[in-house]
Amino acid sequence: MARTNRELDRDQKREEILRAARELFLEHGYEGTSMQRLAARVKVAPNTLYWYFADKDALLIGVMKRVVQAGLGEYERRRGTALDAQVRWMLGLFWETRTLIATVHNRAQVSSEVRAWHDTAHRMIEKAIEAELRSRGLANGHEVAAARIMSFIAEGVVAHQSSKAEQTRIVRLLMHLLRLDVDDGALR
Amino acid sequence: MARTNRELDRDQKREEILRAARELFLEHGYEGTSMQRLAARVKVAPNTLYWYFADKDALLIGVMKRVVQAGLGEYERRRGTALDAQVRWMLGLFWETRTLIATVHNRAQVSSEVRAWHDTAHRMIEKAIEAELRSRGLANGHEVAAARIMSFIAEGVVAHQSSKAEQTRIVRLLMHLLRLDVDDGALR
DNA sequence: GCCTCGTGTTGGACGGCATTCAAGAGGAAC
DNA sequence: GTTCCTCTTGAATGCCGTCCAACACGAGGC
Known part of the structure; x- marks a missing residue:
């Protein structure tokens, strides 16, 4: 082109x-x-x-497309690295763009174009999280719901500007719970 | 007065x-x-x-104060009812007011008054969730982080307009994980 | 009964916003 | 050299939240 x-x-x-x-x-x-x-x-x-x-929302979508694409590209390069490093990296990326993320959620209420883009972006990101869970045997059988939960938590953490300490506590609890689930599966 | x-x-x-x-x-x-x-x-x-x-944001805060107060009042009346009924009720309440919730998060980016009110509201709601967790022995030792996670998930679910089926899957997974945590505590 | 004064209410304006329209510049293609 | 499409613009439109100065009104003091 x-x-x-x-x-x-x-x-x-x-x-x-x-x-x-x-x-x-x-x-x-x-x-x-x-x-x-x-x-x-x-x-x-x-x-x-x-x-x-076309309008200001189209501009927002254009900006976000590039941000998400860059993020997913960077993720490809980080595949297979340690889980907690990946989580920290993802939270950092969300943090840097938190005003954009908040804006997308706000505009998605009003603009169907923004809403549509937002939904497909979520699908892409959650597919990646699912893949990571599967490759580690985490959340066996509930990968989709677990990925959704994780994306909600990530968005919540950055939207509410949780401190580093709180982020650590939240991530640790989540990982703890997911590991218990693995042990439970192994016993059954 | x-x-x-x-x-x-x-x-x-x-x-x-x-x-x-x-x-x-x-x-x-x-x-x-x-x-x-x-x-x-x-x-x-x-x-x-x-x-x-004073301005439009003050109006928003005034509206939200009444919504949250009514919600917490209704919660007092529902204390001690079954956990899944409580969860369903809370999600329903969040759902009805989802546009207000989204707006608060958006305005909190800009208005320090809205942000301040938002933070105290979160604290009140999460205190209530913590109390429920404690009274059931769930998330023992991580009640605060668990309550935070639950509020993030609730906000995520309504902001992203999850279907009833998806809501059920997410709540079920979360409850499953919290129960495993109880069993784990009992064994140790 | 009148006056004062604080409590409400209003018309009109201000500056800023996203967006539109009709007119024009500029260069490639013939 | 002319046509035509691509790109750019100045000026206007109709909103928006908010402000200011003037005005209505009724209770309390005289």
């Missing part, structure tokens, strides 16, 4: 806008970032943004 | 505004409810609302 110079320019500009949007959303929040302000950052008239994106 | 007729009128009007705000927030969402619209519902000029409430 992007055969002609024209299409190349267009894609570059799109990416530039998305990069600026990600920075501003993270720094000032979604509602705190006006299209005006974003346009000024990219040195362009506000209306120009609407040639590249 | 509310000694004079004057103060009685004021309190009545305040309550009337809060009742209308709750209805509109639930029906059209927080952002979908303009001060204009709310004022029209109460048959009053938009500015009048600002005599009773």
Whole structure:
């Protein structure tokens, strides 16, 4: 794709806008970032943004697609590493983007496009968690529900800004419970 | 309180505004409810609302205070009933007010007043969950972390509009894990 | 009965927001 | 050189939350 110079320019500009949007959303929040302000950052008239994106929600989806894709790519490289390192890494990633995550959940209430993207993103992330559980024999037979629970807990932890100490306590308890489940399975 | 007729009128009007705000927030969402619209519902000029409430977030907090207080009151009446009935009831309550819950989490990012109220509300709710866990000997020694996890899961379930079937699977898994923990404690 | 004063209420304005429209610039293709 | 599509823009629209200054009203003191 992007055969002609024209299409190349267009894609570059799109990416530039998305990069600026990600920075501003993270720094000032979604509602705190006006299209005006974003346009000024990219040195362009506000209306120009609407040639590249249908509306502000489309911009949010564009930003999030790249964030999640980058996250899943990084995960591929971390496959097979220690479980608690993976958990810590995932919580760190969620933490850095917590304002974006909160915004997606808010906009998903209103925009069906955001909701649709949010749902598929959850599916992808939870598939990855399920795979990790399965490869370790954890939550045997309940991998799907366990993955869902884990994603809810991860979102809760970052949304509520739990301290490092609390994060550790929560993760430890969860791991403790999942290990008991393994032992229980072994006995039966 | 509310000694004079004057103060009685004021309190009545305040309550009337809060009742209308709750209805509109639930029906059209927080952002979908303009001060204009709310004022029209109460048959009053938009500015009048600002005599009773500092700003829109104060209105949100006022609505939520009443919702949570009513919920905790109802909980007192349900103390000692079966655990799964309590869980189902709590999820139902969260479900009915899910748009309000989502809004609080969104505004808490921006408004320190909303954040402060949100934090104390969580504390109250989790204290109640802890008490239930303790009275049943569940999550022995990890009651605080377990209560936190349970509140995160409850919020996740309603925010992500899990189906009844999925809710059942998630609750069942969690209960299963907590019971294993009890058996483990008994053996040691 | 009148006046004062604090309690409510209002019209009108302000600045900011996302978004739209119609007009235009610029360059590639013929 | 002209056409035509891609991209950009200034200006406007209709919302929004909030503020200010003026005004109504009724209770309490005289």
